[in-house]
Amino acid sequence: xxxxxxxxxxxxxxxxxxxxxxxxxxxxxxxxxxxxxxxxxxxxxxxxxxxxxxxxxxxxxxxxxxxxxxxxxxxxxxxxxxxxxxxxxxxxxxxxxxxxxxxxxxxxxxxxxxxxxxxxxxxxxxxxxxxxxxxxxxxxxxxxxxxxxxxxxxxxxxxxxxxxxxxxxxxxxxxxxxxxxxxxxxxxxxxxxxxxxxxxxxxxxxxxxxxxxxxxxxxxxxxxxxxxxxxxxxxxxx
Numbered sequence: 001x002x003x004x005x006x007x008x009x010x011x012x013x014x015x016x017x018x019x020x021x022x023x024x025x026x027x028x029x030x031x032x033x034x035x036x037x038x039x040x041x042x043x044x045x046x047x048x049x050x051x052x053x054x055x056x057x058x059x060x061x062x063x064x065x066x067x068x069x070x071x072x073x074x075x076x077x078x079x080x081x082x083x084x085x086x087x088x089x090x091x092x093x094x095x096x097x098x099x100x101x102x103x104x105x106x107x108x109x110x111x112x113x114x115x116x117x118x119x120x121x122x123x124x125x126x127x128x129x130x131x132x133x134x135x136x137x138x139x140x141x142x143x144x145x146x147x148x149x150x151x152x153x154x155x156x157x158x159x160x161x162x163x164x165x166x167x168x169x170x171x172x173x174x175x176x177x178x179x180x181x182x183x184x185x186x187x188x189x190x191x192x193x194x195x196x197x198x199x200x201x202x203x204x205x206x207x208x209x210x211x212x213x214x215x216x217x218x219x220x221x222x223x224x225x226x227x228x229x230x231x232x233x234x235x236x237x238x
Contacts (some may be wrong), residue, residue: 003066004031006097006145009074010115011041011180012056013179017204018151019101020063020172021165022221027064028168034095035060035068038088038115039075046190048183059178062171063233076111080118088122091131093140100145103154105224108194116150120226123148149223154194154206162211166218169208176201189227 007023010013015023015035023033037056040049047055053070060068071087078084092100102119103112125131127144134140152159165172177183181190183197194200205219212220231237 001032001066002096003034004097005033005099005101006036006092006095007033007065007101008036008038008103008115008119010038010073010078010103010111011044011109012023012037012052012070013041013059013176013182014103014112014153015101015151016059016063016172016175016179018104018153018157019221019223020175021208021219022101022151023063023065023221024161024168024171025165026162033063033065034062034097035065036088036091037068037070038073038118039078039111040070040072041075043075044182045193046188046196051181055179055181059175062175078111078114078118079082080114080121084118085122085125086133088119089126089131090135090140092122092145093133093143096133096143096147101223102148102150104155104157105150105156106157108154112153120148123191148226150226152211152222156207156210157185157192157222157224161209161224162215162217162220162222164212164215164217164220165208166212166220169205169219172204173201176204 007015022125041052042049103115105116123145127142129142139235208219
């Protein structure tokens with residue numbers, strides 16, 4: 001199926017933490033959105049890949065996305081090579097998104113920056129006709145998304161654009177909390193991680209406050225552009 005936006009994250013929960021509000025807002029506007037997880041998050045300290053997948057599918061239902069697909073690139077050790085680019089290209093060509101949202105270009109977790117480059121390269125190569133991909137015995141047609149934006153994750157980065165998601169804050173955090181194994185649970189016996197502390201989700205919300213302040217909104221999500229942003233007129237920027 002063709003969609004409007006494809007949100008790609010290297011780990012299940014990357015998308016929810018960083019751009020779930022934007023997804024919810026655009027679905028409310030009538031746009032179609034899909035999610036692609038590049039890995040199963042098998043190196044995560046808490047839980048395991050099977051539980052993480054179950055949580056990811058629950059989060060997808062809460063968001064109301066058209067689909068959630070998961071690849072099995074090697075968490076922590078994936079490389080930017082042909083074998084890892086091709087399955088991403090196949091999904092881009094299959095779903096034909098106008099916009100792709102991808103991991104932060106630089107972040108605390110080294111997977112995020114590498115996934116940002118991998119996704120950006122896949123978006124470009126997906127438009128090259130001499131790269132042939134075949135699904136269900138049918139050769140795919142080249143497709144290059146019109147725009148790629150990198151969401152901001154753990155490290156603070158000055159955004160190139162922010163999106164007001166104030167009206168969707170509760171639904172965003174409901175989707176985040178679908179990942180019960182990853183975040184604070186006073187009854188958990190799992191090891192403490194940088195994102196499982198009691199106040200981590202307060203940090204996520206506070207950063208959204210900071211992004212929102214620049215545009216007079218209570219909560220916003222920030223993005224880094226991959227190319228020059230074009231608008232039809234100056235009033236599109238108000």
